[in-house]
Amino acid sequence: SLHDALPIYSEVAKRRAKDRAFANGQRPVDPYLKTELFRTKEEAQRAYPEEYMYHAAEVDHTVPVERVFEMFKNDPFLTNEDIRDIVNCDENLTVISAKLNNVKRSRTNQELVADKEYRESKGVNLGHEEEEKLVSDGSETFNALAQKGQRKRKQQELELSHEAGMAGAQYAGVTGLTMSGINNVTALLNGEKSAEEAIADRSEEHTSELQSPI
Secondary structure (H helix, E strand, O other), rough: HHHHHHHOOHHHHHHHHHHHHHHHHHHOOOOOOOOEEOHHHHHHHHOOOHHHHEEEEEEEEOOHHHHHHHHHHHOOOOOHHHHHHHHHHHHHHEEEEEEHHHHHHOOEEEEEEEOOOHHHOOOOOOOHHHHHHHHHHHHHHHHHHHHHHHHHHHHHHHHHHHHHHHHHHHHHHHHHHOOOHHHHHHHHOOOOOHHHHHHHHHHHHHHHHHHOOO
16 A cells, blocks of 8 residues: 555654754753763763763654554555654654663553563663653553544545535536526427527526526
8 A cells, every 4th residue: 555655754853853852952861761861872972981872862753653654554534644744743752862762662652661571671770650651651642643643634534525515516517507408408399488598598597607606
């Protein structure tokens, strides 16, 4: 399908998210590990040579790209660009540490929290409060993306409905012209109108129809 061929991952969107996080000299913090973040790995290495991965900033899709794609790929009202916009919207992009991002990979926040043994084997230890925040953020983001999809679907439905209405109105106009013409011919054949009267009546009707708004 067309959706299958869509490159829905956007480096441009991720770069913009990082720009916002570091705007005006800000120094963001990983919202879950609470570690100070640097824009590049090189900067993080200079500041924290041994643990730079905990301090190098990366941008994570809170709801993984694959999950968003699965949510919407079979929706006939959403275009490829619609799905791309939802995947890479601001709400779905979070600046976190490279360490957490590498451990999370294509997992949802909920899946990451649930697999504590895996997390801790990779050096990611979270307190109860941080686990709750991950789950809460994941749920809120999922709901926000679902609502975006619904709004885009309604917009597409309205546009299609409008186009169908315009086409229907044009068809109705053509049908009206045709039926009026048939009535005039019938009246002519039945002797109810002369040829001159039928032509004059049809001319007046045609002028009136052209002036009437659809």
